[in-house]
Amino acid sequence: MADERTAVGLRxxxxYLKHHRGTLAVVAVLSLLGAVTTLTQPLLTREVLDGLQARQAVARIVAVLxxxxxxxxxxxxxxxYLLQRTAEGLVLTSRRRLTRHLLRLPISEYDQRRTGDLLSRVGADTTLLRAVVTSGLFETVTGAVMVVGAAIAMMLLDPVLFLTAGAGLALGLSVALVFSRRVRPASEAAQTRIGEMTSAVERALSAARTIRAAGAEEREIRTVETSAEEAYRAGVRIARLEALVGPAGFAAVQGAFLLLLGVGGARVAAGTISVGDLVAFVxxxxxxxxxLGQALHAYTQLxxxxGALQRxxxxxxxxxEADDGSARIVVDAPVAVAFEGVTFGxxxxxxxxxxxxSFTVPYGTRTALVGPSGAGKSTLLQLVERFYDVTAGTVxxxxxxxxxxxRAVLRAQLGYVEQEAPVLAGTLRENLxxxxxxxxxxxxLAVLDAVNLDDVVARAxxxxxxxxxxxxxxxxxxERQRLAIARTLLxxxxxxxLDEPTSNLDARNEVALRKAIDTVARNRTMVVVAHRxxxxxxxxQIVVLEGGRVVAAGRHEELTATSELYRELATNQLLVA
Incomplete structure (x- = not known):
């Protein structure tokens, strides 16, 4: 899905910076004081040289210098130090903000975006913001102060030399700026390629066993390498632009310096300025x-x-995920869940x-959803959780x-076990x-015992x-499936x-889990996508679905007699997932 794009700028x-305003103000003051001390040094150096030339005492001036x-x-x-600390704080702030947003996106966004690219935005892109502060924003500002101060001092010392040096610098820097302005789109493209590469790696690592079993290592390696090569080429484009900026600036400096030595030497020989003036000017x-060089590099980094901030x-x-509901749960409602003319795509x-x-699930009852693969059983549960909103009708x-x-009120009423029964990296305690x-x-421990997982605790x-x-x-x-169910039962x-809660269980564990579910399901409502x-x-109640439609509903004995599809599934003793 294409991003809704608004071009970003310094604003x-x-x-991200508002929480660091105090520190940044201190940094600004320190930068200005540092610029003053730096700009004072040539004047003090001139005094020392002129004093030595006139055979005067210079000890006091040297001490001041x-x-x-x-x-x-x-x-x-x-x-x-303060700048680096602020930059780290900026990275932390941006990661917090981005993570909080990512974890609250609509589920449909995860369906259409690659996980690796989202990870790249949290990791690599936020890291690049560090350079915005350390070698971007403040080096540009403090560099500008130094440039203005030095230019004023040079003009006061000798306007002729100032114009001579300024002409050479202006030519070279104008060329460098042209290339610098092309860095941002190139950088954004490079970060996009890095995101694609991260997605390719994440895809390969998450299915490492499947890839090994299929003998597909080389093909996956080539896929990752192709993404890496595209990221490499994007990085080289940035390097090429930055390489053009450096020589242009260097040529400008060299030309201005040589021109200054020639013209300055002639003016010293003519007695127009002193040696001390020329040294101070240099x-x-x-x-x-x-x-200027730092500011140019800082501009490139900025x-x-x-570019990373844009992503x-x-x-x-x-x-x-919209959460503008204000209604309350009706505690004594006779119907727990109801589908009314629901259409969804x-x-x-x-x-x-x-x-x-359309069908209803009364409170305290158990409803099973059965049907062929793709009938829409799991989708119904996700609509109850409101991971998606219906296209028509009402849940x-x-x-x-x-x-x-x-949503918080709704989901507090629901316990949902997904078909894949995901388990989070970490400990049993953290998952439960x-x-x-x-x-x-x-x-x-009691819920683990109820789902026959007490041996996992005992052996560790x-x-x-x-x-x-x-x-x-x-x-x-x-065990993963039982842990996911234990998490919900707790x-x-x-x-x-419950979406196919016993699909990965052997007969012994299925019996234990059914007993655990039966125990916790007393006085509760259950909607289960049935596999067995x-x-x-x-x-x-059993609701039979086919092709996204309800084709039959009733109890087992009734459906065995009236529904050909249900009878076929029941005869095979295994309802298709």
Whole structure:
């Protein structure tokens, strides 16, 4: 999906810098004081040289010069430390802001964006903002102060030499600026390529076992290498532009210096200026050139940082999951969940996946959803959770349209176990407390025992603090599924939405899990996408879906007699996922 794009500029940095205003003000003062000490040095040097030429005592002036040099060094060190600390704070602020936004995007955004690219925006792009402060924004400002101060001093010392040096510098710097302005779009393109490369790596690593089993390592390596080569070429384009900026600036400095020596030497020989004046002027030229070079580099870095900021702002411009509902849950409503003429289609698909679906789930009952793959069973659960909003019709929870309920209120009523049963990297404790942060160790151990996971705790010396690995890789498929279910059971919400809860379980663990679900489901409502016949035979209601439509509904015995599709599924003892 294309980003809604608003071009960013320095003004876009203000939200990131507002928490560091005090420190930045101190840095600005230190920078100005440092510039004053630097600009004083050529004048003091001239006094020393003129004093030596006139055979006068210069000890006092030398002492002042050394003091000024030392003060400049101290001011510079303090300024650089504060600037670096502020830059790190800026990176932290931007990562916090971006992460908070990313985790609240509509689910449909995750469907259409690559995870690796989002990771790149949080990692690589935010890092580039550091250069905006350290070698971008403030070096540009302090460099400008130095340039103006040095230029004024040079003009006062000798207007002829000032015009001579200025003409050479202006020509070279104008060429350098032309190339610098092209850095920002090149940098943005490079960061996009890095995001694509990160996505390719993330894709390969997340499916490492599948790739190995398929013998597809070389093909995946080539895919990643292709992305890396594109990132390389984008980086080379930036390097080429930056390389053109450097020689242009260097040529300008060399030309101005040689021209200055020739004209200045002639004016000293003619007695128009003294040797001390010429030395002071040369020093001022260096003090003018160095900040000009720094400012030019800083401008390039600033463009690079703004390119990264553009990518961040593109994501921050994406609207968050809307949560403008104000209705309340009706505690004594007779119906827990109701679908009324629901039609729905995913963005980017050719047509609806659900067509005019209607049925109700009374409180305290169990409803099973069955049907062939692609019938829309999992989609119905996601509409209840309001991961997506219906295209037409209404989904109600406790009699209230879910679109009128605040999402936090709605989801507090629901316990949802996804089809893939994802497990978060970390410990058993962290996974269990995801939906029940106040759960005690005793409660966690009890729910693990209920889903037959007590052996996982027993075999690990760390107990509840045992690591489960990235995506739960240290657990078996069945253990991951049971842990995901235990996480939901521990929160004990009034409505349970289970998407194929026993698909990865053997018979023994399926029986244990069914008992655990039966225990926690007392006085609760359950909607379960069924994979096995044993899951549905005792359901209060079975809804049969095909092609996104309800084709039958009733109890097991009734449907066996009246629904050909259900009878076919039941005969095979395995309902298609």
């Amino acid at each position: 876009s940095l203000l939200p 050394v003091t000024v040099l030392a003060a400049g060094a101290v001011l510079g060190a303090l300024r650089d 020093l001022y030229l260096f003090f003018l050139v160095m900040p 463009q690079t940082g703004l 961040m702002e593109d994501i921050l411009a994406v609207p968050l 995913y963005a980017g698909t050719s047509g609806p996946v659900l067509h005019d679906v 109600r929870v406790a009699g209230t349209d879910v679109r009128h309920l605040p 407390r995801l939906a029940a942060p106040a759960a005690t160790d005793a409660e966690m 010396p760390e107990g509840l603090d045992a690591q489960v690995g990235e995506g739960g890789v240290l657990l078996s498929g069945g 929160a004990a919400p009034p409505i349970l939405l 016949l044993s899951t549905v035979v005792d359901a209060d």
